[in-house]
Amino acid sequence: MAEFSFLQDALGNQTPGQMLTGEEDILGTISPREVVLFAIALAIAYVAGLIIAQYLRRRFSFSMKPDHLRFIIRAERVALILIVCIAAVPNLFNLSLSIFALILIAALIVIALSSQKVIASIVAGLALQYERPIGGGDFVTISGNRGTVEEMRLLSTTIRTTDGVRVRIPNDELYAAPVTNYHANVARRYAFEFGIRYQDDPEKAVTIIREIFEAYPFVLRYPPPSVFVSEIGESSIKIKALAWFPSVWANTTDDVFINTSVLATVKARLEGEGIGFPFPQRTVWFAKETKDSGDTGN
Amino acid sequence: MSRNGTSLTVSHSARPSEYLRTGQGTTVRKLLASLEDRILINPVEPVNLPQRITPLLEIGFPPVILNPGTRKMVYLTFPVEIGVFLEHRGTFTNLDIFSFAAPKFSLYGTPGAGLITRWHTSDLFEDVPPAEPLTEGIMELTLSNESSGVIEVSRGVFESYGMCLYYSRENAAMKATMSVFSPRIAETGFTTAPSCGCTERAIDLFLALKIPVVQQKSFLMEFGVA
Numbered sequence: 288m289a290e291f292s293f294l295q296d297a298l299g300n301q302t303p304g305q306m307l308t309g310e311e312d313i314l315g316t317i318s319p320r321e322v323v324l325f326a327i328a329l330a331i332a333y334v335a336g337l338i339i340a341q342y343l344r345r346r347f348s349f350s351m352k353p354d355h356l357r358f359i360i361r362a363e364r365v366a367l368i369l370i371v372c373i374a375a376v377p378n379l380f381n382l383s384l385s386i387f388a389l390i391l392i393a394a395l396i397v398i399a400l401s402s403q404k405v406i407a408s409i410v411a412g413l414a415l416q417y418e419r420p421i422g423g424g425d426f427v428t429i430s431g432n433r434g435t436v437e438e439m440r441l442l443s444t445t446i447r448t449t450d451g452v453r454v455r456i457p458n459d460e461l462y463a464a465p466v467t468n469y470h471a472n473v474a475r476r477y478a479f480e481f482g483i484r485y486q487d488d489p490e491k492a493v494t495i496i497r498e499i500f501e502a503y504p505f506v507l508r509y510p511p512p513s514v515f516v517s518e519i520g521e522s523s524i525k526i527k528a529l530a531w532f533p534s535v536w537a538n539t540t541d542d543v544f545i546n547t548s549v550l551a552t553v554k555a556r557l558e559g560e561g562i563g564f565p566f567p568q569r570t571v572w573f574a575k576e577t578k579d580s581g582d583t584g585n
Numbered sequence: 586m587s588r589n590g591t592s593l594t595v596s597h598s599a600r601p602s603e604y605l606r607t608g609q610g611t612t613v614r615k616l617l618a619s620l621e622d623r624i625l626i627n628p629v630e631p632v633n634l635p636q637r638i639t640p641l642l643e644i645g646f647p648p649v650i651l652n653p654g655t656r657k658m659v660y661l662t663f664p665v666e667i668g669v670f671l672e673h674r675g676t677f678t679n680l681d682i683f684s685f686a687a688p689k690f691s692l693y694g695t696p697g698a699g700l701i702t703r704w705h706t707s708d709l710f711e712d713v714p715p716a717e718p719l720t721e722g723i724m725e726l727t728l729s730n731e732s733s734g735v736i737e738v739s740r741g742v743f744e745s746y747g748m749c750l751y752y753s754r755e756n757a758a759m760k761a762t763m764s765v766f767s768p769r770i771a772e773t774g775f776t777t778a779p780s781c782g783c784t785e786r787a788i789d790l791f792l793a794l795k796i797p798v799v800q801q802k803s804f805l806m807e808f809g810v811a
Contacts, residue, residue, distance in 0.1 A: 474696040504635055508691035508704045533690055533701045536638050 325375045332371040336364035354423035354439050358416055361441075404459065405442065411462035412441040425470035426534075429456055474507060474531045477545060481553060482523030487562045489516050489524050495560060499552055500530050507531040522567045591683065593669070595624055604669070604680055613681050622673045624680075628722060628757035629668035629790040630745035632703045633682050640745045641804070643693055643702035644724070647709045648739040648811065651730035651765065659728065660710040660781075661741075662721040664688070664703075665757050670788055677788050685720040693742055694808035702742055713781050722750075722757035723781045729764050736765050739811045741773055744804040749777045750787035758783040763810075771810045774803035 340360040347356055376387065399406055416439070421427050425436045427446065434448035445455050456464075469475060483492050493514050500512040510531050517527035532545065554564070591608030595617070602617040604624070632640055644661055651657060664686035671678045691704035707724075708714070716723050730736050741763050750759050758781035765771040779786075 472696040473699055473701050474692050476696075502687075504688040505690060507701075508689055510692065531692065531696070533638055533692075535701070536636060 328371045328375050329368065332367040333364075336367045339363055339367075352422040352424070354436075355416065355419065358439065358441070404457070407459040408442045408457045411458040412439075412443075414462055415439065415444075415458055420466050421468050425468050427469065428467040429461060430464045432456065470534050473534055474510075475534045476529055476531050479528040479530070479549065479553075480517070481526045481528070481557070482520060482564060483526060483557070484563045484565045485524060487524075489526065491560065492526055492557060492562050495556055495562070496526060496528055496553055499549070499556060500528060503530075503549065503552075505532050505536055507533065523565045591685070593626075606669075606681055606683060609683070609685075613683075615680055617671065622671045625670040625672055625677070625788065627668060627670070627785070627787040628665050628750050628752050629682060629787065630748045630750070631664045631666045631684070631686070631705075631722075632745045633666055633790070634684050634688050639690070639701040639703060641693070641700055641702040641742055642705065642745060642748075643691055643740060643742045644705050644707050645740045646707045648737045649709065649728060651728060651736050651738060653730055653733050653735065656727060656729040659726050660712065660714055661707040661724045661726055662705070662714065662716050663707070663724050663759075664705050665720055665722045667719065668788070668790060679790065682790075693806075699808060700742070716756060718755040722759065725758065725760045725780045727760075727762045729762070731764050731766050736768055737811045738763070738765060738771075741771070741810070742804060742806050743773050743775070745790075747775045747803070748789075749775045751779045751783035752785050752787055753783040756781065756783055757787070765810055768811065769807065769809050771806040772803045773806060 340363065343356065343360055343363070347359075351359075415421075421429075421436050421439070421444075423436055423438060427434070427436055429444075429446065432446060432448060432454045434446040434452075434454065437445045437447050437453070441458070443455050443457050444461050445453055447453055481492070481496065483489065493516065497512065497514040500506045500514065506512055507530075512528060512530040514526065514528045516524060518525035557564075591606065594605040594607075595602065604613075604615045604617055606613040630640075630642075632642055642663065644663060646659075646661055649657065649659065664684065666682055666684040666686070668679055669681040671680050686705075689704045691702050693700045693702045713723060713725075726741065728738055741761070743761060748759055750757055752758070758779075760776040760778050760780045761773060762776060763771055763773045
């Protein structure tokens, strides 16, 4: 009788119809009123998210890059919805917080085990948002892919290559790969090399090339372009020109434009002044000739 | 009208009307849908050509030595860009921008932390100088040394969003101020007032282009004044 009285005490005053019958009582009873309140709370969280998003846009649109601002706005809106869900769901299903936490942890473990790569990408995406090595509109090279960053999302980053091809890079790969950002600094330096014939005047060529670069609008006044003889080469005298360009202009036009507009002008002007560009050449001495003439060419 | 080898034509003989600019090796042709709209030509902020990549104008001039607590008014030149606007019921739309001044860009500061600027080299004048019409404008610049030491000033960086351009038939002018706090820090700004005989206020280009900007009253130069 003691066991039955223990059971009686445990069941309380429940009638057989009220005894444990399945998940209905484990989850508790859900009334329409609670569902409506939950829906209203979700709607309020959604509207609050929109209002906060509007404020963030007005406050930070001039000081933050557009894709970073978009990410923060999305995170804020998702966070508000999650807060409402975490606060409302235990009450909605009449669950204790500890049971709800257990269910949540179990679900997260299942998700984590089955989608490790996705989790890695999410974590890498958060780290990239914090570190910000690149941003929307930057001209970058990532794992051999060269192009403009279109968007940085939580899981992946898309870049548009110079050929107009869209490449999607998972954030875990992006975080681990060396990234070259050509847009990180406001100015970029380009190096050009020209080879002129030995019989031409290198000082005159340097002067002409310097004039061309100084007259070109997008070659920066400061730092000024450097033009100098860099090498007495095998076939020619090499003249090097180092010039700084605005990154924002250089990257949008692609390196092709700089090369075609500057190099063509230099060639035309030098040839107009009688300075030529030699083909690769060798001077060949025959042994018999050198023996007869005594000139070894040294 | 035709000046310096460039001609502007607005023809109403054919429908629709046409705006045509020829010169400097280029031709710009735009069709105008309405005959009732007014065409306005006035100088605009000189940071648009050949491409708008910076809102800043940097002017380099011969060094000026300022004693502590002193003010000096000097006159500089600046490049003029000419804007052609279409006015429709009080709203201005930019049709075209051209210039007779050769553009040049520069870097103010370091490649890592600096700013790209539109560059102009100017002489220094004590009185209103004879500027080349339609190519150069006149800036009345008031320099003040707010520091406790002697400072040499040889350049100023000005933000185009606050420029108050005035013009007359052939000249453009603006009044600017430069307060120097140290050899590295200075603040530049503009005064809304006619200057140098130019009395017509020019249309602000960023308003006409509907560029949303936060108008600052001044620009802070942080990379030196010489």
